[in-house]
Structure formats: structure tokens, C-alpha cells
Amino acid sequence: MSLTSTMAGDTRVITVNVERIDAAMAIQFKEDMRSETEAGPDRVILDLSQVTFIDSSGLGAIVASMKQLGGNRRLDLAGLTPIVDKVFRLTRMDTVFNLFATLDDALAVHPN
Amino acid sequence: MQFNADRQGFTLNFRATEMEAREGIRAVATQLRQRGLSEDRAGDVEIALAEAINNVVEHAYADIEPGQVRIRCQMRSNKLLIRISDQGRPLPDGQLPKGEPASVDTNLADLPEGGFGWFLIQQLVSEIRYERRQNSNLLSLRFDLPKVS
Structure with a gap:
């Protein structure tokens, strides 16, 4: 398994355990x-702090993961x-996702 | 994976599978950092190189026995030259794709999950050239480097 999942209040936090x-x-x-x-809850946060490299296949997999959540979840x-930050900015995927410097x-941001 | 260093740079050979490609891309990035390339520029090179190598694995050798990929790196004072060669299929129409980015100005269901590879390469290199020579694909990438004072 490449992921670890925990709950923080009404938010699911998924940590990526691969580089x-x-x-x-x-x-x-x-x-x-x-x-x-x-x-699970409507809000999912993906913690990418252990990920030092991503390519366009990995980017596509994150986009697919968001689509899998469906319309009302994010x-x-x-x-x-x-x-990772550079790949999101170059492809303009930084305009699609909410990006946070740290978990x-x-x-600290409450969606509702 | 086979690695050879010489006075001008280094050469890496590996089989065109996803796992060997990962190790090859990592090895090149590590070598470049050890040879003094800045963290920021090494990141650019690693992104572009990964996209170029993934294209070889996924397209040039698609549905055929994966052959060899060769990466040749030469670092000069103000530029880095990388030549990637393989014996797979030529690029469609024998030329580089334009590298137009997939549009993200769309609703969630239509967001692109691919189609960024050539765009990323074009954004990060200073020059790119493609040549089909006999049964080989040759892709040359040039990265200009800031002059060290």
C-alpha cells in the first residue's frame, strides 16, 4: 500500500508513503x-510532503483520484x-486543486 | 542497468521497462547533482527526462519486446546535453509533436489525465531535436546553465 489514511475531525487525511x-x-x-x-467525508486532503518527484502519469493519477470522488467531494x-509544485504550475493544475504548503x-481551513 | 563515466560525461543503458526507466532517471538526476547541477535545474532535467523516457517505454516499444534505452549526458560550463536513443518505433509522422498543453479550463469530469508529456519537455528544455537514423530514434535535449563565476 502506497498510502496511509487517518481522520482529522470531519476530514480524511491521506498520506503518500512513496517518494x-x-x-x-x-x-x-x-x-x-x-x-x-x-x-467517507466530503473533504479529502492528500499529504504529498514525502513525495519528491512526480511525472505526468502521476499527475494524471491524482486528477483521476479527484474525479473518482465525484461532484460533491473534494x-x-x-x-x-x-x-511536484513545478509540475502542477506548468500544467496549470494549480488552478484546479487547492494547494497548501503544509498539512x-x-x-486550518474549514471548507464550510 | 549499465553505467559508464568518461572525461566528457557519462552514459547509461537499461531495458525499456517502467521499473528500469525509474532507476535510470533517478541515476541520471543523482549524477547531475553530484556533478554540481543546482537542485532547481536538476529538478527541471529530471522532469523532462522522465517524460522523454516514459514516451520511449510506453510508445516506441509499445506491444513489442522492450529493447534498450541509452542516455548520454555531457556537462559543459554553460550547458547540459542529453541524448536519448532507442531502437523502437519512430515518432508519429517522424517528427516531434507540437507539445500543446491539454486544457484544464473544463469541468471536473473532462479534466485531462494525460497529454502533458511533450508540453512539459518543451517548457523545460532550451532546445530539442529529433532524428530517425536507420532503426534508431535520437532525441537531443539541451539545457542552458547559468555561468558559474
Whole structure:
């Protein structure tokens, strides 16, 4: 399993436990995200602070994970390291997701 | 994976599978950092290189026995040259794709999950060239580096 999941109040926090979300990892990541988010609260925060590298396959897997959540739920991203942050900005995916520098920053924001 | 260093740089050979590609990409990034490339620029190179190598694994060798990929890196004072070669299928129409970014100005269900690879490469390199030579694909990437004073 590439992920660890905990609850913080009414938010699910999913921590990515691998350093790379790349082509070799993308399918497993997407499946792990599906099983972690099948049921649960509307807000999911993905903690990416251990991830030092992502490629476009990994980016696609995160986008797919958000789509899997469906319309009323949302996936926020926290703890983007420099390369991950760059890939999100270059592809303009930073305009699609809410990005937070740290997990604490993400948890400090209450969606409703 | 096979690694050879020489006076001008280094060369890496590996089989075109996802796992060997990951190790190859990591090894190049590590070597470049050890040779003094800045963290920021090494990140740019690693992103572009990963997209180029993934294309070889996923497209050039798609549905055929994965062959070899060779990465040749030469660091000069003001630029880094990377040549990637493989013996897979040529690029469609024998030329580089335009690298237009997939649009994200859409509703959730239509958000793109792919189609960013060539766009990312084009954004990060200073120059890119593609050549089909006999049975080989040759992709040359140039990254300009700030002059060290």
C-alpha cells in the first residue's frame, strides 16, 4: 500500500508513503486512492510532503483520484515539494486543486 | 542497468521497462547533482527526462519486446546535453509533436489525465531535436546553465 489514511475531525487525511508518483506507480496509486476514498467525508486532503518527484502519469493519477470522488467531494493537496509544485504550475493544475504548503495549513481551513 | 563515466560525461543503458526507466532517471538526476547541477535545474532535467523516457517505454516499444534505452549526458560550463536513443518505433509522422498543453479550463469530469508529456519537455528544455537514423530514434535535449563565476 502506497498510502496511509487517518481522520482529522470531519476530514480524511491521506498520506503518500512513496517518494515517487511516476509511470511505474501511477496505476497502483490510483487504485489505492479508490479504496481509501470509496466511503467517507466530503473533504479529502492528500499529504504529498514525502513525495519528491512526480511525472505526468502521476499527475494524471491524482486528477483521476479527484474525479473518482465525484461532484460533491473534494481533494485538496498539501505539502508540495519543489518538483511536484513545478509540475502542477506548468500544467496549470494549480488552478484546479487547492494547494497548501503544509498539512497544518490545509487543516486550518474549514471548507464550510 | 549499465553505467559508464568518461572525461566528457557519462552514459547509461537499461531495458525499456517502467521499473528500469525509474532507476535510470533517478541515476541520471543523482549524477547531475553530484556533478554540481543546482537542485532547481536538476529538478527541471529530471522532469523532462522522465517524460522523454516514459514516451520511449510506453510508445516506441509499445506491444513489442522492450529493447534498450541509452542516455548520454555531457556537462559543459554553460550547458547540459542529453541524448536519448532507442531502437523502437519512430515518432508519429517522424517528427516531434507540437507539445500543446491539454486544457484544464473544463469541468471536473473532462479534466485531462494525460497529454502533458511533450508540453512539459518543451517548457523545460532550451532546445530539442529529433532524428530517425536507420532503426534508431535520437532525441537531443539541451539545457542552458547559468555561468558559474
